Amino acid sequence: MRFSFDGREFLGQRGDTLASALLANGVTLLGRSVKYRRPRGLLALGPEEPNALMTVGETPTVIPNVPAPQLVLRDGLNARSQNRWPSLRFDVASLLQAGGGFFGAGFYYKTFIWPSWRAYEGLIRNLAGLGEAPGAAAIPPPSIEHLACDVLVGGGGAAGLGAALAAARAGASVVLCEREPELGGELDFETATVNGASASDWIGAVRAELAGRGARVLTDATVIGGSDGLVIVHQVPGGLAGRDSMYRVRPRRFVIAMGAVERPIAFTDNDRPGVMLLGAAERLMVRYGVATGQRPLVFGNHDRIYAAAARLVGRGIRPVAVIDTRAGATTESAALARHRSVLERAGVLCLAAHAVLSVDGRGGVRAATVAPLRTPGAARRIECDCVLVSGGWSPSVHAGLHEGGERRYLEGNGAFIAASQPEWRLCAGAANGALELAAALAEGFAAGERAAREAGAAQGAGPVPVASGDPEPRLVPFWRSPASIAAEKRQFVDLQNDVTVADLRQALAEGFVDIEHVKRYTTLGVGTEQGRTGGALGAGILAELKGETLGSVGASRTRPPYHPLTLAAIVGHRAGQQLRVLRRTPLHEWHEANGGVLEPAEFWMRTRYYRANGIDAFAAGIVEADRVRKHGGVVDGSTLGKIEVAGADAARYLDRLYLSKASTIKVGRSKYMVNLREDGMVLDDGIVLRLAEDRFLATTGSGHAEHMLAHFERYRDTEWSGAEVALANVTEAWGVIVAAGPASRAALGAALGPEWTARIGQLAHMEFADGMHGGAELRVLRASFSGELAFELHCRPGLTVGLWQGLVEAGLPPYGLEALDILRVEKGYLVGSEMNGQTTPGDLGMDGLLKLGNPCVGVALLDRPAFREPSRPKLVGLKATDGKAVILGGAQITRASAPSRSLGYITSSAYSPALGEWIALALVARSDAAEGMNLVARDPLRGGDVPVRVTAPVHFDPGAERMKS
Amino acid sequence: MNRLVCPFCGARELEEFLFHKTLPEAGASEYSAVYERTNRLDDSLEHWQHVHGCRAWLEVRRNPSSGDVLEIRMIGGGRN
């Protein structure tokens, strides 16, 4: 397979990752460090890799920070290294440190303070950061699948396979997820047998048995978080976003068997390409057939290093030395003795109580300096081409730390496991500190059986598979090799963020003693791999520097997600049209075809204005509003919320929900009504029609129907349960056309024919007629939101376009929301700007309704002294004193003498063509709200100060002569 | 807590439900019922609606600190 790296073409094998393919091609320089731009190679073989991070693809599907060992090779893959300019080999910023200029924790903030941080920020930001943000990305969202099962097993290594097998045999439904493309974990390279068979045969047999028992096995699938019985699994086949899936798994029991992450040991220049984790090198060799070097030096603090070194010998690679930090194994196990004799026969130098102090070489390792720990001065130089290091293992417990889970220190492992688990979670295997194969497998098997039983499965799981593999590691914690204070600047702890031992020491010296503070001050473990290798190491070294135990220092808190996600993966399908429903009225296509400028409003697409009437909304709105007053027009009112209320108790029920009574409405008539919230604030308003003795149509504001239906249902079902009332949201069952203006009655007659002409002619204000037109139901209500003679036509959606077209042809041109708003501001009618959830009926001038004394929901709490205070807002009208100036919504109202004390603000404003000037509605403190008061509308960001005069809220036709004509 | 068991629809994602309020103590005044909710850590009686499901109004008794739902039942006898 062909692929390119930094523009160079390479060939790789199917099944390779980018990391293995590059190493196989002899490319060991895979990135540069973020701060010092030091050359870096591969350290680890998983999402914990700190340095070999790649940018993949081209705009707009470019993805940064993909770990090379996670990225499965495919033909034509195009990957680029990061943190280098102009190229990986020659990086300008690395010259900054050529003179030994290492800058420690807090360097930027302490150094670039004159004249200000801002003066330097741009330059520094260009050099800083991990990869580059992709900008506008077109990465497809993942699919989301919901799974339910008895037992979820996280991790497909020895413990996880054991757990899944036991649970499935016990009769439980099982989901197993494994982060890698293959099952097996360390069984992959450990010299192991299970039930007498080779590990790979056993893995195959387990896979087949799980399939036979109906278990679902997800590979490339990582548990990234979860609590409360919900576990989130992110599956990224090939290691690249854009083809990923999310699983929301609800297991009855969750077995955490996600193994452990190997950690390095800090020594001088331990970040050089060629210094690699031992387990990573073993897996590279077994899975991908790539040797990290021909003369490796193995360095560690446990028995496993001998097993690994012996395996290298078995593969024809003779390690130059095995360096063990321990003073010598106290008891030799048979397995250990066998490994040692292999090494002895091969002539491998084995040194106990020694450590690697440093390595030589810049782009790779040429030699290591090794010394006895008791006498570090007596160092010797050993030539080698790589250092394979293992400082122990940190259990992968992230999923066990939510929902009350806590870390517990295991002295023998020098590591933390997850304790205090809720009953639905169990930990097993290396994730639980069991590092030896037989123990991990047995623990996993037992956990699987227990989980299945607790989930209700009744069968037994049978005998535990017997395994044998590498010996118990018998680790003695060792975090860093001896070094001079100067050399501590090159003992790297967190390779991704260039945190060194010197930084940790400095943090302590400056008083940052808590692990969480040290993390934030030094950036230890804040990178894309979240300190998976460096975090544990840093905590161990911090404990050493403080003279405390690692158990008392602890580890910084981990938070989901476990690995980096694209925002698309989090958002999923909830974007664009899936996020926000936009409904179309039956007239949508007509508006589009006739120059309507449509825009979203309250989850509807509505027409703001028609292009023929002006170049923009402002100009067209004035033309359209003016024409309605002088002649007439039609506006699409289909978005009006409509709730049908029916039943024997309907009238009494509505009486308790509205400020005025519905029971006094006569059949065939309607009433303007107002709802309150239980705290007394105005909730909504609308016209309520009485369709029959036991049937009403309550209209609500556009977009309020869903909310109001829930409100209605709540009172029916909770407060007054048993009420004989049925509710239905019929908003979309009716199209609504409003015909307004002096010519509207005649136009309706022309459009609807003689029979309707007679009926409409008899309609009094707020009266309606029901009937048929063109074979479908039609209701004509005489009501007005413009102050003109007006009719609302409620018709079935299929009839709407024909009726509308008829009215237009009868001489009523269409108008949009902009004109609608001008007309209602002229009349002082209210919308959400005024009924904003903070205003009472008293504030909004509804005293007439209050005086009716109907004890509806919310009235009880209106009787509070604060509502009568002079500072309480009152709805008023405003006009510019000079009759010319522009006044805009949002402007603050003050007295001229106290310009910084706000008395209220403008809620709505419009240029009124009928009055030839700007008018507004405002909420102004009662103390200053009397008609004729002179105030100032302050709008410093837009227009400055405008002297205004308080008027009545109804600016136009205060006697309402026109709509009653 | 990320699911509720509706008496009609069974266990459903929390996003199908709308929390309305914590119920006031018995005998609370109107003012107290609106403004003075006790925030009990161990036992909270609440009204929820299965708004994206059967629309039933539900009385939910739960333990906010553990997330355990102690009791869930339909309120009253609404019909639709």
Ligand SMILES: [Zn+2]
């Ligand atoms: Zn339900």
